[in-house]
Amino acid sequence: MRTVTYRCDRATQGAAMSDALAFPALAASALTQAMGFLYRRAEVVLDCRAQRSEASEPLPPEEVPEVVVGDPGHALDFDPDEVTDERAERLETLMEVLGLYAENEHLVQEQEERLRRTLGRLRTLLEDVYGRRITFVGEEQRPTSGMRIVNRARDVHGVSRALKARRVSSDANPDILHTAEVVHPGGEMTSVEVDDLL
Known part of the structure; x- marks a missing residue:
């Protein structure tokens, strides 16, 4: 044994919390991949919560971008009980902010600090819902996704x-x-x- x-x-707990909200500075293409991955995961969570997924076709296989390090698990493998009303509202708010960046690609290329803070908050929420780490390239100090x-x-x-x-x-x-x-x-x-x- x-x-x-x-x-x-x-x-120790406080240090872990500040680490959770950090998000790496990535090249524009990698940052776009990371943003897309987190956004799609949030969509899946909210769609399932609203039970819209039952009326639609099954999700196609998820392509995990190379910017993700480790195993982030399956998109549907999360705990519905962890998607509280408060978390759902926060997910929707963060997705609205990311939608603005999707429409203004130059802000993504400029590595705006607000975008990285938004991605850090979205990742933290999704990690709580999925019960898994989601780690990206360049985060050597962070455990890999799993x-x-x-x-x-x-x-x-x-x-x-x-x-x-x-x-x-x-x-x-x-x-x-x-x-x-x-x-x-x-x-x-x-x-x-x-x-x-x-």
């Missing part, structure tokens, strides 16, 4: 685990955020516990 145990505090596990606890008296699995592939690259405000005496935070690494 392999385990990884550590303790986190609010400072499974994301978030486990936030207020008080830990016993054992808090983010991931417990019998067998995990060595190719798996889960991104785990495991935090607590207080770990009481005798308490333990075990982020990953794996019996067998394949």
